Amino acid sequence: KFTLLTRSGKTMRIPVLGEEQTATSVSDEMTIAADGTISGTSRINVTGSDRADMRATLETLASADREQFAARRLTGNGSPGSGTVSASKDGKGLEGTYKLSTPLDLSAPGAMRIPYTLVDDSIFDFASSASAQVPTTPYRCSAGHQIERFVLTFPAEVSITSVPKGTKIETPLVRYSSSYTINGQKIEAVRDYQSLFPAPSCNAEQFRAVADAKRQIARDVAAQIFFAPR
Numbered sequence: 001k002f003t004l005l006t007r008s009g010k011t012m013r014i015p016v017l018g019e020e021q022t023a024t025s026v027s028d029e030m031t032i033a034a035d036g037t038i039s040g041t042s043r044i045n046v047t048g049s050d051r052a053d054m055r056a057t058l059e060t061l062a063s064a065d066r067e068q069f070a071a072r073r074l075t076g077n078g079s080p081g082s083g084t085v086s087a088s089k090d091g092k093g094l095e096g097t098y099k100l101s102t103p104l105d106l107s108a109p110g111a112m113r114i115p116y117t118l119v120d121d122s123i124f125d126f127a128s129s130a131s132a133q134v135p136t137t138p139y140r141c142s143a144g145h146q147i148e149r150f151v152l153t154f155p156a157e158v159s160i161t162s163v164p165k166g167t168k169i170e171t172p173l174v175r176y177s178s179s180y181t182i183n184g185q186k187i188e189a190v191r192d193y194q195s196l197f198p199a200p201s202c203n204a205e206q207f208r209a210v211a212d213a214k215r216q217i218a219r220d221v222a223a224q225i226f227f228a229p230r
Helices: 049-059 063-076 123-131 204-222
Strands: 002-005 011-014 023-032 038-046 081-087 093-100 110-112 144-153 158-162 168-170 174-183 186-195 225-229
Touching: 049 081, 063 081, 063 093, 123 186, 123 204, 168 204, 174 204, 186 204
Parallel strands: 023 144
Antiparallel strands: 002 011, 023 038, 038 093, 081 093, 110 225, 144 186, 158 225, 168 174, 174 186
C-alpha cells in the first residue's frame, strides 16, 4: 500500500486500483428541447475521503448558495446556466438539475460536443493539462478511476447524423476507453479513465510519458455529434 494525497489535501492508505481507491462516477441525462434549450440532471458519486468532504460542504449550503454553487460549476465547465445541487440521499455524492443558457441552433445542420455540467474534476480537466509546461519539480498526482456516462435526448424534429467512433488507450500509467451509441433519438456516451501512478508524487519523466495519452483523450472528449433538421 501507499499514501494517496487526494484533491482535498487529505491522505489515505490505499492499494493500487484497489477497492479503497478514490473513484468517481458521473451520470448526466440531458434533454434538448425543440427550441434547442438543454436541461438535465446530474449525479456524481465519490468514494474515498472526498465523499465526506463533498457531503459536508453541501450540507452547510442554504438553497440560494446551492444555486450559486451550481452556477459556478456550470460556468467553470464552459456550460453557463442555472441550476441547483444537493447531497444525494445515500450520502455518496451530489445530485442536481440544470438548464444551460445558450440553446442549440436546430434550424440547420450543426454539431456539438457533449457539455460538462456539475462535475468538479472531469476527464477533460486531466486531458487538457497536456499543454501545460513540463514541471521542473515533483508535483502531486494519484491513482484513481473515473467513469462518465452521458445520455442526450434529441427532439423528434432532429436527425442524429453521426457520433464519435470512440477510442481505447493503454499505457503503463493511463488507461482510457470511450464508446458512443445511437438509440433512436438518444445518444449514450461512456468514458472510462484510470490513472495508475504508483505514488502520490510525479516527476517530469512521468509527465512526458502521459502527454500523448492526454492529447488523445482531449481529442476524444472534444469530438462532436452531428445533427440536422428532418
